[in-house]
Amino acid sequence: MASVKLSESKIEELRAICRQFNNEKGELINVLHGAQQLFGYLPAEVQEVVAEELNVSLAHVYGVVTFYSFFSMLPKGKHPISICMGTACYVRGAEKVLDEFKRLLKVKVGETTPDGKFSLSCLRCVGACGLAPVVTIGERVYGRVSAEDVKKILGEY
Amino acid sequence: MAKYKSHILVCGGTGCRASLGEEIVQNLITALEENNLEQEIQVVRTGCFGFCEKGPVVKMVPDNTFYVQVTPEDANELVLEHVVKGRKVERLLYLDPETKERVSDSKHMGFYKKQIRIALRNCGFINPENIDEYIARDGYSALGKVLVEMTPEDAIKCIKDSGLRGRGGGGFPTGLKWEFTRKAQSSQKYVVCNADEGDPGAFMDRSILEGDPHTVLEAMAICGYCIGADAGLIYIRAEYPLAIQRLKIAIDQARQYGVLGQDIFGTGFNFDVEIRYGAGAFVCGEETALIHSMEGLRGEPTVKPPFPAERGYKDKPTNVNNVETFANIPPIILKGGEWFAAIGTPKSTGTKVFALAGKVNNVGLIEVPMGITLREVIFDIGGGIKGGKKFKAVQTGGPSGGCLTDKHLDIPIDYENLLACGSMMGSGGMIVMDEDDCMVSVAKFYLDFTVEESCGKCAPCRIGNKRLHEMLDKITLGKADEDELTKLRNLANVIKDTSLCGLGQTSPNPVLSTMDNFSDEYLAHVRDGKCPAGQCKALMHYVIDSHLCVGCTLCGRVCPVDAISGEKKTPHAIDSTICIKCGACLEKCKFGAISVQ
Ligand SMILES: Cc1cc2nc3c(=O)[nH]c(=O)nc-3n(C[C@H](O)[C@H](O)[C@H](O)COP(=O)(O)O)c2cc1C
Numbered sequence: 001m002a003s004v005k006l007s008e009s010k011i012e013e014l015r016a017i018c019r020q021f022n023n024e025k026g027e028l029i030n031v032l033h034g035a036q037q038l039f040g041y042l043p044a045e046v047q048e049v050v051a052e053e054l055n056v057s058l059a060h061v062y063g064v065v066t067f068y069s070f071f072s073m074l075p076k077g078k079h080p081i082s083i084c085m086g087t088a089c090y091v092r093g094a095e096k097v098l099d100e101f102k103r104l105l106k107v108k109v110g111e112t113t114p115d116g117k118f119s120l121s122c123l124r125c126v127g128a129c130g131l132a133p134v135v136t137i138g139e140r141v142y143g144r145v146s147a148e149d150v151k152k153i154l155g156e157y
Numbered sequence: 158m159a160k161y162k163s164h165i166l167v168c169g170g171t172g173c174r175a176s177l178g179e180e181i182v183q184n185l186i187t188a189l190e191e192n193n194l195e196q197e198i199q200v201v202r203t204g205c206f207g208f209c210e211k212g213p214v215v216k217m218v219p220d221n222t223f224y225v226q227v228t229p230e231d232a233n234e235l236v237l238e239h240v241v242k243g244r245k246v247e248r249l250l251y252l253d254p255e256t257k258e259r260v261s262d263s264k265h266m267g268f269y270k271k272q273i274r275i276a277l278r279n280c281g282f283i284n285p286e287n288i289d290e291y292i293a294r295d296g297y298s299a300l301g302k303v304l305v306e307m308t309p310e311d312a313i314k315c316i317k318d319s320g321l322r323g324r325g326g327g328g329f330p331t332g333l334k335w336e337f338t339r340k341a342q343s344s345q346k347y348v349v350c351n352a353d354e355g356d357p358g359a360f361m362d363r364s365i366l367e368g369d370p371h372t373v374l375e376a377m378a379i380c381g382y383c384i385g386a387d388a389g390l391i392y393i394r395a396e397y398p399l400a401i402q403r404l405k406i407a408i409d410q411a412r413q414y415g416v417l418g419q420d421i422f423g424t425g426f427n428f429d430v431e432i433r434y435g436a437g438a439f440v441c442g443e444e445t446a447l448i449h450s451m452e453g454l455r456g457e458p459t460v461k462p463p464f465p466a467e468r469g470y471k472d473k474p475t476n477v478n479n480v481e482t483f484a485n486i487p488p489i490i491l492k493g494g495e496w497f498a499a500i501g502t503p504k505s506t507g508t509k510v511f512a513l514a515g516k517v518n519n520v521g522l523i524e525v526p527m528g529i530t531l532r533e534v535i536f537d538i539g540g541g542i543k544g545g546k547k548f549k550a551v552q553t554g555g556p557s558g559g560c561l562t563d564k565h566l567d568i569p570i571d572y573e574n575l576l577a578c579g580s581m582m583g584s585g586g587m588i589v590m591d592e593d594d595c596m597v598s599v600a601k602f603y604l605d606f607t608v609e610e611s612c613g614k615c616a617p618c619r620i621g622n623k624r625l626h627e628m629l630d631k632i633t634l635g636k637a638d639e640d641e642l643t644k645l646r647n648l649a650n651v652i653k654d655t656s657l658c659g660l661g662q663t664s665p666n667p668v669l670s671t672m673d674n675f676s677d678e679y680l681a682h683v684r685d686g687k688c689p690a691g692q693c694k695a696l697m698h699y700v701i702d703s704h705l706c707v708g709c710t711l712c713g714r715v716c717p718v719d720a721i722s723g724e725k726k727t728p729h730a731i732d733s734t735i736c737i738k739c740g741a742c743l744e745k746c747k748f749g750a751i752s753v754q
Contacts, residue, residue, distance in 0.1 A: 028453035033395065033434055067455040067612070068436030070395050086357035087552065087588045088514035090602055096739075103717070103737075124439070124606070126396065127360030128172040129514035130209025130521060141175035147739070 006045050013038060014046060018053035025054045028064055032071055041072045077112040077119030079157050081105075084134040086125030093146065094133040098122065100150040101135075117157070161199040165235075166216040168281065170205030170367055171360075171399055173213040177229055178202075181213055184232030192241055204368015206281035207522040208268055211251060216263075216281070223263040224249040254518070254540060268519050268538055273500065275508050276324075276361075276484035277524045280368030285403050288410040291371040297416045299487035300375050300382075304424045307490075309339060309383045316383075316486070318494025320506035325351055325442075325479030326557070326583045327659075328505075328572040334476060337466040338384040341474035346386035348377050349470065349477045351447060352393040352400070355439035356555030357606065359586035361510040362480035364522050366393070366400035369484070370407035374417060374430055376483035379490065381428040384476050389430040392447050395437065404432060439556070439610035440660050444469075444477040446612070457614045458658035479584070481510055501527030505571035515552075515588040516543045525570075532566040535589055546591040550674070554583030556603045556610075557663030559670025560596060579670040581663070595692035596675040597682055601629040603667035611660065618661030621652040625668060632679065634695040635686045642679055646672060691753060694738045698754045703728035705750035712742035712751065 006014075017034040021027035031054065035046050042065050051058040065071045083089075083098045098109070101120055105113055112119040128134050131143025135153070142153060167173075167182050182200055189195045206214045211225035215235065222245055224235065231249060238244050250259040251266055263269045274280075283290035291297070303312045317332030338346065350373055354362040366373065377389040393401055408430055411417040419427050433451045440446045441456035448470050450456035469475025485507060489497045498506045505527040511534065514520045518540035525534060531551055535541070542548050550560040559580035568574050572582050590599065604626040613619045628645050631637040649665035649672075656662045672679055681687045688696040701712070701721075706728040713721040713729060720736040723729030731742070731751075743751045 024453075026451075026453040029436055029450065030434065030453075033436070063455055064453070068438050069609075070435075070437035087555070087586065087602070088358045088520070091515045091588060091590055091594055091599075123396065124355070125357040125360070126171065127363045128175050128209070129358060129360060129512060130172045130212055131175060132514065132520070134175070143175055 006039075006049075010038070011049055014049050015053055018050065023053050023055070025056050028054060028056070028061065029068075032061075032065065036071060041075045043073060074110075075112070075116075078117050079137050080119045080121065082121050082123045082136045084124070084126055084128075084132070084136075085122040086129065086132075088125075088129035089133040092132040096147045097133050097135065097145050097150060100147040101154075104150060104154060118154075162197045163199075163220075163240075164218040165198060165200045165240075166203045166218060166281065167200060168204075168206050168212060168214045169202030169285075170209075170212075170364055171397075172205070172209045174399070178213045180229035181215065181227055181232055184229045185215075185236060188233045188236035189240070192236060194236070194240060198240060201284045202286075203283060204280040204285050205364040205522055206263075207272075207277065207364075207524075208263075208266075208519065209522065210518065210520040214281075221263070222261045223251060223266075225251050267540060268521065268523075271529065271533060271538055272524050273508050273526050274524050275488050275497075275500075276365060276481050276510055277368070277522070278488065279372065280364060283369065285368050285370055286406050288371060288407070288414055291369070295487075295491060296371055297375055297414075299490035300378050300416060301422055303379050303382055303490055304422050304426055309385070312379065312383050312490065313339065315490060315494045319485075319489045319497035320494070320504075321482065321485055321489060321497065322505065322572065323479055324481035324485075324509065324585070326554075326581070328582060331478065331482055334466060334478070335380060335383050337464070338386075338474050338476040341467055343474050345388075345471075345473045346384055347470045347473055347475040348380045348384065348386050348389040349444075349447070349451075349465075349475055350377055350389065350391040350483060351442065351444065351477055351479050352391055352397075353435050353442040353447060354394060354397075354480075354584065355442040355610075356584045356586045358514055358588050359512045359555060359584045361512055361522055361585050363397050363400050365480050365484050365510075366397070367403055370400075370404045371411065372487055373404075373480055373483045374407055374411050376486035377430060378417065378421070378428045379486055380476055380478065380483070382426055384474070386476070387427045387429070389428065390433050390451060390470065391430060392433045392435060392441070392451055394435040401432065401434075408432070438612070439606070440612045440658070443658050443660060446658070447477065448475065455612070457612045458660070460657065481585070502569060502571045504573060509570070509582070509585055511585045511587045513539050513587050513589070516546065516591040516594070517541070517589040518543055527571050528569040530567050530569055531561065534570070534587065535566070539589065542589065542591050544591075546593065548589070549592050549594060550590045550596065550599075550671075552580075552588040552590065552599070552667070553586065554581035554663075554666070555586045556606050557581060557659065557666055558583045558586075559666045560590070560599065560674060561670070562674045579666065579673055581666070593690055593692065595633075595688050595690035596671040596678050597629060597632055597688075598690075598692050600668045600671045601626065601633060604629055604664070607660070607664040611664075615655075615657035615661060617652045617655040618657070618664065621648060621656075622661070622664055624648060625652070625665065629668070632682045633688070633693045635682065635693070637683050639680070639683050641683060642672070697738055698733055699731050699736055699738060699740070699743060699751060700754055701729050701731055702750045702752065703730075705748050707748055707750075709747070711745050711747070715741045715745045717741065 047061045051061045135142045215224040321331045322328040441450045446456040446458040465475040510524045708726040
């Protein structure tokens with residue numbers, strides 16, 4: 001894992017998040033949500049601070065971080081792309097759309113392009129099944145996407 | 158709602174918002190202002206209307222005109238024509254696919270005719286961010302009735318009489334669960350609302366929380382009174398930002414109005430609700446895993462007993478119910494258990510919300526009485542199969558359920574019948590598949606899901622499902638023989654019998670039900686090396702017929718991987734070692750020279 005140097009001010013913000021939850025170990029998941037919002041991901045350095053603040057072992061924090069798919073130890077791209085792989089999207093061709101993204105970006109699911117622009121991930125159902133297949137890029141939602149649309153969509157960024 | 162003469166309701170559910178619902182709202186407000194009508198007509202963002210296929214939906218109240226597939230550009234015309242001149246905008250009305258007539262009132266649409274709305278009663282009718290609108294539709298009067306007129310025992314009896322069963326999947330009788338938790342001895346108890354909704358393709362809980370968050374808060378308070386708890390927790394997945402936001406607003410308003418907090422209605426009853434966030438783990442929908450997750454731990458399930466009703470959150474008695482289960486409680490209290498029990502079938506009373514999706518014409522959220530048939534749901538409400546294709550299967554129960562076929566279409570839907578056919582009610586996802594869907598691939602898709610979501614605690618689920626997935630992979634790659642099918646079935650049964658929690662105990666269902674109902678298709682893969690639905694890429698080959706090919710070079714130019722070679726005006730050929738089977742050449746060939754074998 002690449003080591004990251006966190007600035008003192010960011011670390012202080014992180015400690016403030018822990019305090020906001022009274023440094024309670026039962027609030028670990030809420031703290032991690034806050035931390036991920038702050039840093040965009042959860043590198044080892046962040047986990048160390050959280051472990052220290054909540055007075056739990058680093059292994060415990062790491063165990064929780066790696067258990068939940070929402071938490072990531074790798075930075076996301078500038079434009080995170082998520083392909084919905086819920087059943088409704090799957091039967092309406094989401095896999096073909098995913099293949100096209102993989103082919104054009106030359107990355108696998110969970111990876112980021114070398115220039116840091118796009119990262120690719122799958123998610124399970126955003127609940128917009130009427131628009132299947134659905135792709136989200138950042139906050140923007142694209143509905144009824146077909147493999148042919150992918151090139152055009154990427155061109156917008 | 159008194160101040161305004163009329164209202165324009167715009168669907169504010171996730172689906173419609175994704176297709177520019179918010180811009181429609183803004184444009185409508187601007188158009189009203191331009192015509193000096195903003196004091197008389199109010200634009201309201203409601204919860205989901207359910208008819209997602211035709212979204213974004215805009216409804217005019219009081220005349221109930223139902224406009225579909227509205228775009229932001231239509232806003233001006235809606236105001237000028239409908240509001241100012243009182244003329245309907247015909248082109249935006251729903252077109253009945255059979256009669257080819259425009260229908261303006263949703264009551265007369267096939268999609269709504271057979272629906273009965275109890276859990277979804279307020280979705281699409283009220284502004285979910287305004288507690289007054291909930292109160293105007295009898296909101297919090299069930300809580301008042303329970304606190305003032307009923308003992309906890311009376312209220313529990315009412316829920317038991319209703320026959321309500323858990324809508325989260327298990328179907329456990331709700332009144333009985335409340336009674337167990339009530340009887341548990343402890344000074345501190347908890348009410349938990351399970352809003353984890355992990356089944357991919359189900360979105361009823363999200364729609365209820367987005368469209369009518371107060372109903373869940375009210376029901377949780379009623380539950381608290383019945384079991385003797387003063388604290389409620391809602392465990393919601395972090396992937397539902399809009400639902401979270403509306404819940405937070407609702408909790409704040411409820412506190413302001415004193416329907417949450419200390420001494421509610423002056424009766425001395427205290428109850429408050431907090432939100433807890435999931436972080437993307439399907440297994441956390443399982444109640445013991447959910448409780449561990451709320452305690453800040455890895456969301457791994459533990460053996461029951463002890464049930465949460467005895468020992469749950471922080472080791473205290475805890476009553477866990479699903480969102481939709483809770484949404485049924487206030488109407489049951491107000492109208493009585495017998496009223497509810499008269500709807501549906503004797504053993505599965507009331508209604509069920511289904512998220513109808515996949516290859517069906519009317520994708521959306523529907524609420525139907527138990528006992529309705531799959532045929533009515535798919536063909537009458539769902540409007541049949543997309544593109545005139547042939548119905549092949551319907552998957553219910555999500556990753557724990559199974560695929561049902563033609564022969565099950567006329568069975569009344571209830572908990573027992575679905576189980577008997579090898580599927581289950583689950584949370585209410587209903588995915589329709591047509592002749593182009595390969596059932597082996599569908600089974601593999603669900604196993605993909607299970608393998609990823611297995612928490613890894615017990616071996617049958619962690620290792621067994623991985624092996625199942627590998628076997629299915631081999632079959633779809635054409636590398637398996639008939640013996641593989643026997644092994645597949647054996648292993649599936651072992652996993653079912655030996656897994657620790659409901660996840661592993663049900664994960665082989667998609668495999669077993671497709672093997673039972675579509676055995677020919679499995680055999681075609683292993684015996685003939687063919688995928689009848691034409692989905693398994695490894696079993697397909699694109700070939701060019703040299704007699705038909707004129708050498709126009711078009712196919713070579715569209716091929717994304719340069720797998721096609723040949724001189725101009727001479728027949729081309731596809732190199733199958735390079736071909737990625739994308740089908741682009743086949744679509745482009747004007748001479749019908751390319752085919753799949
Ligand atoms: C693997 C697994 C996943 C589950 N996911 C959910 C879920 O997402 N939502 C839910 O309400 N219940 C889910 N359940 C059922 C819960 O364990 C529990 O039975 C339910 O929340 C009880 O509420 P009810 O009686 O109102 O249905 C799941 C169960 C299992 C085994």
